[in-house]
Amino acid sequence: MSEEVGQFTFCVAALLENLDGEILLIKRAPDNPPVNIWDVVGGAVEQFEDPFEGLKREIFEETGISEYVIIKALDVFHWYQEEPMWDMIGLTFWCKTKTREIILSDEHMEYKWLTPEDALKISNHQIVTSNLKQFIKEKNELK
Secondary structure (H helix, E strand, O other): OOOOOOOEEEEEEEEEEOOOOOEEEEEEOOOOOOOOOEEOEEEEOOOOOOHHHHHHHHHHHHHOOOOOEEEEEEEEEEEOOOOHHHEEEEEEEEEEOOOOOOOOOOOEEEEEEEOHHHHHHHOOOHHHHHHHHHHHHHHHHHO
16 A cells, blocks of 8 residues: 555445336446446545535436435445545445436446346446445345
């Protein structure tokens, strides 16, 4: 670990579940690093922005979804970058929506609604995998 003092960006993310119990994954576009990652919805909270407003903004910008409910805070993540200045610390929320139709932003090129288990099979990023495992665990605890 670097001893250099850097900064970090605070991020929020949404693991969106529809009424059928499926999870939304969105695939990052080739010009949106890290490329070809199946991701959950989310991004950086802007300076002076309320984190819940940031979550609302990111969900709408990336999916067009404006109606959802937050079930609970699901997972905390720290994504170490090559440059310590760009480390990301964030919180993923479990959210439910009635909306199935997605309007993707330019940041993403594809989306899929999948069972949590199928989403875990195609997950190719450690944060998304952690989010999905935590979701499956907590969903099973509710049964």
